[in-house]
Every structure is written in structure tokens, then in C-alpha cells.
Amino acid sequence: MRVLIADDHDLLRDTLVSFIAQEGGIETVTAADLAGAIARIESDGPFDLVLLDYGMPGMNGLEGLRRVMAMGGGQRAAIISGTAPRDIAEEALALGAAGFVPKTLPAKRLVNAVRFMAMGEQYAPVDFMTAAEEPAARHPLAARLTPRELQMLEGLCEGKSNKEIARGLDLTEPTIKLHMKTLYRKLDAANRTQAALIAKEAGLF
Numbered sequence: 075m076r077v078l079i080a081d082d083h084d085l086l087r088d089t090l091v092s093f094i095a096q097e098g099g100i101e102t103v104t105a106a107d108l109a110g111a112i113a114r115i116e117s118d119g120p121f122d123l124v125l126l127d128y129g130m131p132g133m134n135g136l137e138g139l140r141r142v143m144a145m146g147g148g149q150r151a152a153i154i155s156g157t158a159p160r161d162i163a164e165e166a167l168a169l170g171a172a173g174f175v176p177k178t179l180p181a182k183r184l185v186n187a188v189r190f191m192a193m194g195e196q197y198a199p200v201d202f203m204t205a206a207e208e209p210a211a212r213h214p215l216a217a218r219l220t221p222r223e224l225q226m227l228e229g230l231c232e233g234k235s236n237k238e239i240a241r242g243l244d245l246t247e248p249t250i251k252l253h254m255k256t257l258y259r260k261l262d263a264a265n266r267t268q269a270a271l272i273a274k275e276a277g278l279f
Contacts, residue, residue, distance in 0.1 A: 075192050076101045078119075080111035081127035081154070082233075086177065090125075090154075093181045094188060108132030111142065120146045122192040123172055128155035128162065129233040129270070136166055143170060152191050157231045157274050163198060173197030215261075215276045223257045226250065227278070230270040 077100055081087040084106075091102045103118060105111040107130050115124065124142055132138055142151040153166045156177035163174035172191040175184060179199060187197045216224055222243075229239035236250045243250075254266065263269035 075099060075189070076103065076121045076123075077188060077192055078103045078105065078111060078114055078121045078124045080105040080108065080125065080130060082106050082130040083127070086127075090184070093185050097185050097189070100189065100192070106130070108138045108141070112145070115142065115145050115149060120149050122150065123188065124149060124151040125154045125175070125188070126151055128153050128158045129231055131233055133233055134238065135232060135234075136162070136169065139166060139169065139171055150191070150194075152197070160203060163203065167196065167198055171196075174202075175199075176202050215273070215278050218260055219257070222253055223260070226253050226257050227261075227269065227273050230266050231273050231278075233270075 077094065079087055079090055079094075079102055081090070081104075087104055087106070091104060094100050094102055103114055103121070105114050108126070109132050111124060111126065115121065126133065126139055126142060128136075136153075139151055139153060142149055150172045152171050152173040152175060153163070154175040154177060155162070158174075166174050173187065173196055175187050175197070176199065179187065183199070187199075191197050219227065225243060226239060229242065234242070236247050236254070239245075240247045240250045258264070258266075258269055261269050261272050263272055
């Protein structure tokens with residue numbers, strides 16, 4: 075059984091590989107972004123499963139999932155994320171993804187999910203898919219931000235560039251940059267990566 079894990083966070087990626095390696099019977103290959111994942115599929119694929127981090131560079135929402143699934147006549151792929159909401163999970167599954175795996179899943183369940191999907195089944199944790207979603211505005215961190223800044227922060231957490239965020243909100247890139255500067259100051263973040271990590275660690279998105 076061969077699994078490709080694509081995630082831009084080295085620690086998370088290495089931890090996941092370690093969990094899977096302990097089970098035995100699963101060979102893991104890694105990539106740090108969508109371009110790297112596609113290159114590995116082209117050179118070493120197909121894989122029994124490709125795990126794609128929803129927020130890593132190149133994903134552009136679920137477009138990266140679509141691209142990978144179209145490779146090699148039908149490559150099995152799943153989304154793994156610590157920030158994507160339930161509607162993204164539902165959309166991924168509707169597209170035919172092998173599954174959706176929250177990064178908050180306990181190690182044993184995560185490994186079982188990987189094995190389950192690699193064997194051809196579709197996976198999504200029932201507790202995540204049925205949990206009541208709290209509006210972002212109720213979050214203490216969100217209370218410090220304007221609705222527009224929340225939209226910016228959500229875009230950062232999804233790995234979008236300023237150009238992509240601007241296009242999605244029908245704004246200019248200079249306007250986005252101005253909002254970003256204010257956002258960084260309010261979050262005490264030095265850059266977009268740190269801002270996204272602060273939001274993720276707070277469980278905002």
C-alpha cells in the first residue's frame with residue numbers, strides 16, 4: 075500500500091508519516107506543496123491514496139484536489155485540514171474525494187482512516203460532519219477584527235495569494251495589502267504565514 079502525503083508544514087507531515095510507519099504495511103512518500111505532489115505522482119504514481127493539505131501552496135481551494143483526481147486516469151485523493159469547515163468537506167466528498175480528514179483526529183483514527191481510504195472506501199468522521207458550527211464572529215479573536223479582516227484571514231488560512239483574495243472579494247490588490255497590514259498589527263503577526271498560524275492555533279478557521 076503506497077500513500078503520498080502532501081503538506082507544507084514539516085512537523086505535521088513528519089508526524090503523520092511517523093504515525094503511519096508504526097502500523098507497517100504502508101509505504102509513505104511526501105511532498106511540500108501541490109506542484110511537488112503532482113511531480114511525485116508523475117514520476118512514482120499512481121498511489122493507493124494521495125493526502126492533500128487543503129491550505130498548502132498551489133491548492134487554490136479544491137482546485138488542487140480536482141487536478142490530482144484527474145491524473146493517471148483517476149488518482150484517489152483525500153483532503154486533510156485543520157481549518158477547512160464542514161461545507162468544504164462536503165464539497166470535496168461530492169467531487170468524489172476518497173475522504174476528508176481533520177488534523178485534530180487522534181493518531182489511531184487517522185491511521186485507520188488512511189488505510190480505509192487506500193483500500194478504496196470513502197471516509198469522513200461522523201462527529202466532524204455532524205458537529206454544530208459556531209459562527210466565527212463569536213470567537214474572541216474574531217471580535218478584534220472587522221468582517222473584511224476576517225475575510226482576509228480566512229483567505230490566508232486557505233493558502234490564497236493576495237491576488238486570489240482580491241479576485242474573490244472583488245477588490246484591488248493594493249486594497250488587500252492595506253487590510254493585511256492592519257490585520258498583522260491586530261494579530262501581532264510579522265507576516266501572512268504567522269497570521270494564518272495564529273488563526274489556526276486559535277481554532278478560528
